[in-house]
Every structure is written in C-alpha cells, then in structure tokens.
Amino acid sequence: MRVLRVCGLAVVLAYPAMGRSQSRAAAPALAADSAAVHTTVMRWWTAWATADTAAVDSLHADDYVEYSEGSRTFRHGRAAMREGARRYFARRDRFEWSLNDVRVQLAGDVAVVTYRYEERRASGVSRGASTDVLRRMGGQWRYWAHHAVTH
Numbered sequence: 001m002r003v004l005r006v007c008g009l010a011v012v013l014a015y016p017a018m019g020r021s022q023s024r025a026a027a028p029a030l031a032a033d034s035a036a037v038h039t040t041v042m043r044w045w046t047a048w049a050t051a052d053t054a055a056v057d058s059l060h061a062d063d064y065v066e067y068s069e070g071s072r073t074f075r076h077g078r079a080a081m082r083e084g085a086r087r088y089f090a091r092r093d094r095f096e097w098s099l100n101d102v103r104v105q106l107a108g109d110v111a112v113v114t115y116r117y118e119e120r121r122a123s124g125v126s127r128g129a130s131t132d133v134l135r136r137m138g139g140q141w142r143y144w145a146h147h148a149v150t151h
Contacts, residue, residue: 034104037111037134040141044132045097045117051089057082061135061142069128069149095121109136110144117148127151 040059047055057078066075066084075081102115113132118125133145 030106033106033111033136037104037106037113037141038102040134040143041099041102041113041115041132044143045099048085048088049095049097049119051092051094053085053089056085059143061137061144064143064145066146067148068146093121093123095119110134111136111141 043055044059046052047059060078060081062078064075064078064081066081067073073084075084097120098118100116100118102113105112111134113134114130116127116129118127128148128150130146130148132143132147134141135144136142
C-alpha cells in the first residue's frame with residue numbers, strides 16, 4: 001500500500017512538470033499558428049477594403065457562415081458569400097481599417113479570433129467588434145465563420 005501511495009504521489013508531483021515540458025515543446029508551433037491566423041485576418045480585411053474579389057474568395061471555406069449586424073444579413077456557404085461580396089463591392093466606397101485588441105485562441109485546426117475594428121470611409125467612421133472562426137484546411141487558414149456587431 002505504501003508503494004502505491006509513493007508512486008501515486010510521484011505521478012501527481014510530476015504531472016505539472018510534464019505539462020510544462022509539453023507546453024514548451026508546443027510553444028513554437030502555437031506561436032507560428034497564431035501568427036499565421038493573425039496574418040490571414042489581416043489579409044481578409046485588406047481584401048474586403050480593396051474589393052479584391054479573388055483574395056476574398058480564396059480566404060473562405062466552402063461552408064462559411066456570416067452574420068453582420070451592420071447589413072443585418074446571414075450568409076451561408078461560399079456561393080452566398082461571393083454574391084454578397086459582389087453586391088458589397090458594387091455599392092461601397094473603399095475604406096481604411098484598423099484592428100485593436102486582437103486575440104487568437106487555437107484548438108488544433110480551429111482558431112477563434114476576437115477584436116475591435118474601425119472602418120474609415122469618406123462617408124464616416126464605423127466601429128465594432130468581431131468574432132471570427134478560422135479552420136486550417138489543406139495547410140491554409142480559411143474563414144469558417146464571421147460575426148460582427150457595430151457600436
């Protein structure tokens with residue numbers, strides 16, 4: 001019985017150390033994934049701001065879902081996103097943008113990104129917050145879902 005207690009105590013005491021060593025080993029991969037997700041979010045905003053249809057299309061998953069409070073629309077699927085982008089680009093002026101408080105949380109091949117945004121147009125400034133869900137597909141991060149609210 002004493003041997004079991006000692007072995008059990010050793011496992012309990014070693015567990016946090018094992019977790020730290022695994023975390024340290026995984027840290028470079030997590031940092032690289034986090035940076036790649038952040039870069040994808042920046043590319044996404046640039047594509048929308050400059051009406052780059054090809055870039056917008058390349059950044060979305062086929063089963064993409066979106067709700068934007070500003071336009072009060074739901075988009076389900078890449079085809080709906082393409083049509084929405086076409087209409088958006090036809091009627092909107094180009095804009096400058098900035099993001100603040102960007103946070104990336106990773107869980108395997110899925111990333112959740114939250115941030116505050118500001119869009120500056122000739123017609124005025126709009127501010128809001130977004131939650132984006134990206135999924136790694138074929139080695140690339142793609143937008144799986146986008147939700148935006150304005151302030």
